[in-house]
Amino acid sequence: MNDYRAMLATALAEARAGLAEGGIPIGAALYGPDGNLLGRSHNRRVQDGDPSMHAETAAFRAAGRQRSYRGTTMVTTLSPCWYCSGLVRQFGISRVVIGEAETYAGGQDWLARHGVEIVLLDDAECVALMRDFVQDHPDVWNEDIGVD
Numbered sequence: 001m002n003d004y005r006a007m008l009a010t011a012l013a014e015a016r017a018g019l020a021e022g023g024i025p026i027g028a029a030l031y032g033p034d035g036n037l038l039g040r041s042h043n044r045r046v047q048d049g050d051p052s053m054h055a056e057t058a059a060f061r062a063a064g065r066q067r068s069y070r071g072t073t074m075v076t077t078l079s080p081c082w083y084c085s086g087l088v089r090q091f092g093i094s095r096v097v098i099g100e101a102e103t104y105a106g107g108q109d110w111l112a113r114h115g116v117e118i119v120l121l122d123d124a125e126c127v128a129l130m131r132d133f134v135q136d137h138p139d140v141w142n143e144d145i146g147v148d
């Protein structure tokens with residue numbers, strides 16, 4: 001569990017960096033089977049004008065090509081949306097560590113049903129980051145998750 005908390009700290013640092021850039025405060029990182037960091041990033045939709053640059057996807061891209069994703073862990077500050085949950089399934093990422101699923105419940109149950117190990121940390125700082133952001137910028141958030 002300590003390792004998961006340390007991984008979440010990396011994702012949280014990314015989320016804070018995204019917020020400081022004027023973006024949506026969601027961070028993520030991909031770790032290898034032996035706990036080595038493969039890639040880290042944050043939601044870049046606002047910064048890049050790219051709707052596909054969700055945190056998990058950005059971290060996945062930052063990791064570059066990997067021969068296999070077996071045994072890898074994706075850590076994210078927020079429950080992964082359908083799009084990023086699809087990425088986890090597509091490439092066979094073994095585990096998803098989630099900071100919180102309180103402000104947004106993504107695909108974690110669906111992932112669990114398909115054999116992905118889900119670790120939900122219920123982290124208060126992750127909740128506060130998203131709650132404040134959604135309150136201040138509901139339009140930007142709804143655009144991110146495809147809600148009209």
Ligand SMILES: [Zn+2]
Pocket residue numbers: 054055056080081082083084085
């Ligand atoms: Zn996503």
